[in-house]
Amino acid sequence: MKAAVIHEFGAPDVLRYEEVPTPEAGPGEVLIRLHAVGVNHMDLDVREGKAGHAFRMPHIMGSEGAGEIAAVGSAVSEFIVGDRVIPAVALSSGTCRHRVCNCSKGLDNLCVDELSKLGANRWGTYAEYIKVGTPNLVRIPANLSYETAAASRTAFSTAWELVVEQGGVRAGEDVLVNAAGGGVGSAAVQIAARAGARVIASAGADDKLARARDLGAHEIVNYRTQDLAEEVLRLTGGRGVDLVIELVGGRTLQQSLRAVALGGRIATGGAHAGEKVEIDIVQFFRKQLTMTSTHSFRKSTTSRIFQLIADGSLIALGGRTFPLREASRAHEVLASRDFFGKLLLIP
Secondary structure, eight states, X not given: OEEEEEXXXXXXXXXXXXXXXXXXXXXXXXXXXXXXXXXXHHHHHHHHTOSOOOOOSSBOOOXXXXXXXEEXXXXXXXXXXXXXXXXXSEEOOSOOSSSSOTGGGTOGGGOSSOOEEBTTTBOOSSBSXXXXXXXXXXEOOTTSOHHHHHHHHHHHHHHHXXXXXXXXXXXXXXXXXXXXXXXXXXXHHHHHHHXXXXXXXXXXXXXXXXXXXXXXXXXXXXXXXXXXXXXXXXXXXXXXXXEEEEOSOHHHHHHHHHHEEEEEEEEEOOOTTOSSOOOOHHHHHHTTOXXXXXXXXOHHHHHHHHHHXXXXXXXXXXXXXXXXXXXXXXXXXXXXXXXXXXXXXXX
């Protein structure tokens, strides 16, 4: 099969389009023929050797991809050839030896045993085919395209975990969504607005903010030309927001702490602008804040998201597509942040 492969860490040009052996499905596995592959920021970290995962070279990165089952293992009965599926990012067996098994509780994104992660410490989706175990599959609705499934899964599933499951959004609340021009942020705008919240979207470009308005944002803040905390406080009459969906880290997180109301919540899922952040803990406990986070997302969340997109309750974002052979170019565009929506590779 053809794949985009790295043999060393480095710039986008280390990605090589070449022939590699096609995987073979073991007894409890399926082989998926991929039709659309999502490009994720984690892929940049893996390519540069910054992801913190150990793996052997050559390596195929990529955590997102949608396709159809091309072959099933001898012990597989719940899936058949032709089924439309998407593999989970965090791979597990579905059960573990520990007294409290998070997978059996439905928290398959928090497996107690060390997880395998597609594209991080095992071969991923930048290829024509991939094999995974059956506990790690989510079915794609018949009226959802492969491109939509690949483009929507990570962004919308992560946003749902942050806004609904961790953030506990309620109708009538004020919600600040940072990085609203990105995949997760734009999905969070939709989900929070759908829940009946008043959404304040922040981003660093006016065109991204205009699109955030189209997706349901009631107010917008350009954090490059405006002071984020001061503008949010102005928009809320000095009270602050009830919930912050924080995807940036660094100074933006610090400003978000200033912008959140007494008794408010912060749900974080990203830190590309600074992973180590100094927090005024006195301000934190005097305002009686709650801070939570999400690590990846559950398969059940992805199933829910797919159904909401399929029935029109949520609007899937478009994006740019590249042939798999141009994976290096897709990495350049992703790093530039000069785009809206999702970048996809087509094998």
